[in-house]
Amino acid sequence: MITRLLVANRGEIARRVFRTCRTLGVGTVAVFSDADARSPHVAEADLAVRLPGVRPAETYLDIGRILAACRASGADAVHPGYGFLSENAEFARAVLAAGLVWVGPPPGAIAAMGAKIEAKRLMAAAGVPVLPSVDLAAPGEFPLLVKASAGGGGRGMRVVRAAGELDEAVESARREAAAAFGDGTVFAEPLLERARHVEVQVLADRHGGVLAVGERECSVQRRHQKVIEECPSPGISGATRALLHEAAVRAARTIGYVGAGTVEFLVKDDRVAFLEMNTRLQVEHPVTELVHGVDLVRLQIEVAEGAALPAVAPPPSGWAVEARLYAEDADHVPQAGVLRRFEIPGDVRVDSGVESGSEVSPHYDALLAKVVAHGSTRAEAVRRLVTALRRARLHGLTTNRDLLVNILTNRDFVAGETHTGFLGPGGPVRRSPNSAAGPKTDPATDPETDSETGAGLPALAAALAMAALNRRSARVLPGLPSGWRNVRSQPRSVRFEQTGEVTYDPLPEGVTVVAADPYRVVLEHDGLRRAYEVAHYPESVCVDHADGHAELTPVPRLPEPSEHVAPGSLLAPMPGNVLRVEVRPGDRVVKGQAVLVLEAMKMEHRISAPADGVVAGVHVEKGRQVDAGAVLAIIQEGDS
Missing domain, CATH: 2.40.50.100 (RNA polymerase II/Efflux pump adaptor protein, barrel-sandwich hybrid domain)
Incomplete structure (x- = not known):
């Protein structure tokens, strides 16, 4: 029996494993880099061991240091999480050689699926349908997809649509793959466009039992990284589902798999093609847990302890949809810095590696949280997820929250018509909020996006709240109302980087202030009343309201010349x-x-x-x- 488990990972997945350990009465050990010293996963563990440094190669990827942390903490088992060393056969062998319990598949199974080139050959020999490989020296027809043989997560992948793009794409993919996985080997296969990306959750024990626990739809991706996942898939037939499940079980049996893993496929019409097998727990595993009523981490631990799986997989109930919330701007550039406020309300599951006040490091993935909703129907689950995202309070860093809402409310997504090009050129979703379902906003008439002042109502609410805060902290005549003066000489205004000048005295035509204090402003415009929550930070003002969020940077009246x-x-x-x-x-x-x-x-x-x-x-x-x-x-x- 496992008594103390070390998670060789960080952030969200470490917290997720710790949560199950607490229910089982298993002691927990965290490891952390210098950049993660104040991370929530460190505080939640029973014991924590520092890995000096910040770079992954000297911390979370250093096998020797991880094993030393096991010895120092008295851990008798290791869970690798996902990413980092989770699919490293050498690490699995080292853990077992140290006399520890490895909560993962056998090293041989990891090695068999670790190199995609060899994995495809092995699956084809086992009768699992695969895409043909392309000779990079004589590629023939385009488009192609260049892929890293090691690793995953979209790294080392490049789309090539013409022969002139091939050399640059191959070199770029090799560099990125070598940096991410230590292996620059790449290969190519035909790009199956407008296909679905569907994966099957498999579980296997040491007694020959192998189960397919439903499938997940992961077609909504950008830069080959998943953004939205759901269970079950909304666009496959019963016959295709049966084919996928049978192929996944065959793949797991072929390599002698043990534990939790995922077999990924492309599906177009009735055609099914093997992509890869992830020999670990997937990021998107919560949707399977909610629909099938299982705890996959618990099953991983029990299988590692020698338990047998049930004879049949638990049946599905309802629908679950997951959105990956990233710290990134509209161009998908990751953001680093302090997350001043992090609150996601509603009837949703939030698996997160951060909390209010956390610092998001530039050294690791920019994932903040996985927000997951479950409902009796797909529509119910999507509605709950959209509501939670819209009401979330996310201050201090730019996030992809608006993009997620746009996807989830897009007509094609609502209809279940997703594919791997959904977010690509020509896809139905753009970066702009106006790409969501429903008519486009008219800036000339909608006060939420524009007004006669050249700014929206959220900016006006911010200006009024700032004025109220100034009066509350005033040392001279603090009892006077904000903006009061004997003689009005000019309008009172504030300038924001995002909107320009916002005049709040006098108010724009048709706008009435119902209430205004430093932290809450209620405005009425043409008979419609809206409330705005305002939070003040040293360099910004955040405004949350029923329809969204605005983060504004006030422009100093007398800026420092050095700032230009x-x-x-x-x-x-x-x-x-x-x-x-x-x-x-x-x-x-x-x-x-x-x-x-x-x-x-x-x-x-x-x-x-x-x-x-x-x-x-x-x-x-x-x-x-x-x-x-x-x-x-x-x-x-x-x-x-």
Whole structure:
């Protein structure tokens, strides 16, 4: 029996495993890097062991340090979580060699599925349908998908639509794969466009029992990373479902699998093709747990202790939908910094690695939480999830919350008509909030997006709350109402970076203030009353309301000259390492052309020219570490 379990991971998945351990009476051990010293997963564990450093290679990927943490803490078992060392056969062997219980599949099974090239050959020999591999030296027809042989999560994957793009795509995929997984091997296969990405949850024990516990739809992806997952899949027939489940069980039996794993497929019409097998717990496992009424982590632990699985999988009940909430901007650039407020209300499950006040590190994945809703029908689950996301209080960092709501309310998604190109060019969802189901907003008439002042009502509420806060803290005549003066000489206003000048005295035509204090403002516009919650931070004001959220940065009336940067400056969106510099001073560039490439949060990020022009200066070189906001280069618009 396991008495004390160490989770060789961090954040959300560590907390998730600890939760089940507490119900089983199993002691818990966390490991943490210097960047994670104040992480919630550290505080929740019974014991915690520091892994000095911040880089994954010297902390969460260091097998020797993880094993030393087991010895120091007295742990007798290891759960790898997902990512990091979870699919590393060498790590599994080392854990077993140390006399510890490995809560995962046999090392041989991990190795068999670890290299996708060999995995495809093995599955084809077992009768599992696969896509043909493409010879990169003579690719033939396009489009193709270049993929890393090791790892997953969308890293090391590139779409190639023409022969001229192939060499660059292969080299870029190799670099990213080598950086993420330590293995730059890549291969290619035909790109099956507008297909569904469907995966099957499998469980296997040491006694020959193998179960398929339903399937998950994971088609809504961006940059080959999943964004929305649901169980069951809304777009496959009963016959296709049976084929998927049978193929997944066959795959698990072929490699002698034990524990929880996932077999992934592409499905188009009645065609099914094996993608890969993830020999670990998946990020999206909660939707299966809610629909099938199981605790997959508990089953992992019980199987590791030698227990047998039931003869049949538990039947499904209802529907579950999961949204991955990331700290990222509208261009999907990860964000790092302090998450000042993190609250997600409603009848939803929130699996999170952060809390209010957490610092999101640039060294790791930008996932904040998985928000999961369950309902008796798909429509009910989606509605609960949308409501929870809209009412969430997420302050301090830009998130993809609006994109998630747009997806979940999009007509095609509501109809279950999803595919792997759903968020790609030509897909039904754009970054703009106006891509959601329903008519587009008219900025000329909707006060939520515009008004005669050039700003929306949330900005007006922020201005009124700021004025009220100023009066509350005033040392002279604090009892006077905000904005009071003997003689009105000019309108009272405040300027925000996002909206420009907002005038609040006098009020815009048709707007009435029902109530206004520093933290809550109620406005009425043409007979419609709205309440706004306002939170004040040193450099920003956050406004939450029934229809959304706004984070505004007040512009100082007398800004410091040192805060200005030259026009055309390209700034680092996050801390990172300069991988390549593509231009030199004096080069002419066109809008969208790559200027340089940063590596941050385990991904490559291309920094592009914002307009046609000439490179006036390059301020970094290959290999340099840069901070967020650092000037990388200057592009002078025009011909000279």
